[in-house]
Amino acid sequence: xxxxxxxxxxxxxxxxxxxxxxxxxxxxxxxxxxxxxxxxxxxxxxxxxxxxxxxxxxxxxxxxxxxxxxxxxxxxxxxxxxxxxxxxxxxxxxxxxxxxxxxxxxxxxxxxxxxxxxxxxxxxxxxxxxxxxxxxxxxxxxxxxxxxxxxxxxxxxxxxxxxxxxxxxxxxxxxxxxxxxxxxxxxxxxxxxxxxxxxxxxxxxxxxxxxxxxxxx
Numbered sequence: 001x002x003x004x005x006x007x008x009x010x011x012x013x014x015x016x017x018x019x020x021x022x023x024x025x026x027x028x029x030x031x032x033x034x035x036x037x038x039x040x041x042x043x044x045x046x047x048x049x050x051x052x053x054x055x056x057x058x059x060x061x062x063x064x065x066x067x068x069x070x071x072x073x074x075x076x077x078x079x080x081x082x083x084x085x086x087x088x089x090x091x092x093x094x095x096x097x098x099x100x101x102x103x104x105x106x107x108x109x110x111x112x113x114x115x116x117x118x119x120x121x122x123x124x125x126x127x128x129x130x131x132x133x134x135x136x137x138x139x140x141x142x143x144x145x146x147x148x149x150x151x152x153x154x155x156x157x158x159x160x161x162x163x164x165x166x167x168x169x170x171x172x173x174x175x176x177x178x179x180x181x182x183x184x185x186x187x188x189x190x191x192x193x194x195x196x197x198x199x200x201x202x203x204x205x206x207x208x209x210x211x212x213x214x215x216x217x
Contacts, residue, residue: 013063014162097133138198139179139194
């Protein structure tokens with residue numbers, strides 16, 4: 001019974017983190033800030049990232065961590081499973097090459113505000129449709145490589161398993177809301193991109209790449 005309560009509490013605390021993260025990322029909230037607190041808007045992205053880190057830290061700190069080991073791989077499997085985890089880490093680093101880090105963390109917004117070039121209609125960021133590199137295979141490569149990094153683990157306990165499952169659900173639900181905003185921003189261009197590239201796991205994209213590269217070449 002205590003174990004079930006702990007699991008439900010982990011899910012509850014993660015849900016609070018996930019809801020707050022998505023709520024603050026919504027265009028509705030950003031528009032509210034733009035209308036009522038326009039001077040704060042250039043700092044919104046930076047504040048959002050700080051709040052996200054803080055709330056995740058609180059989730060991780062206060063979640064119960066039941067002492068239940070589900071598996072503990074022995075040698076050499078404990079080392080072998082680190083290979084896909086390392087590959088996923090390389091994938092994350094590859095993806096970061098196609099992301100404007102200063103824009104993502106909220107630094108560029110403050111720089112534009114200081115230079116007088118910040119535009120309120122951009123809300124908290126400027127962006128272009130990115131379809132190069134890993135984005136050719138997955139519309140959300142950060143989610144993809146994060147999932148792979150989380151899944152491959154030499155030791156798995158109950159807390160971490162619940163956390164991974166919550167993360168998987170959050171990544172999928174988050175991708176749905178994120179793509180709604182992208183369709184509004186980029187219109188038919190993004191709709192066409194959706195039709196040709198897989199959302200997270202690149203089965204469709206890899207099949208298309210393989211056919212075009214090796215069969216129809």
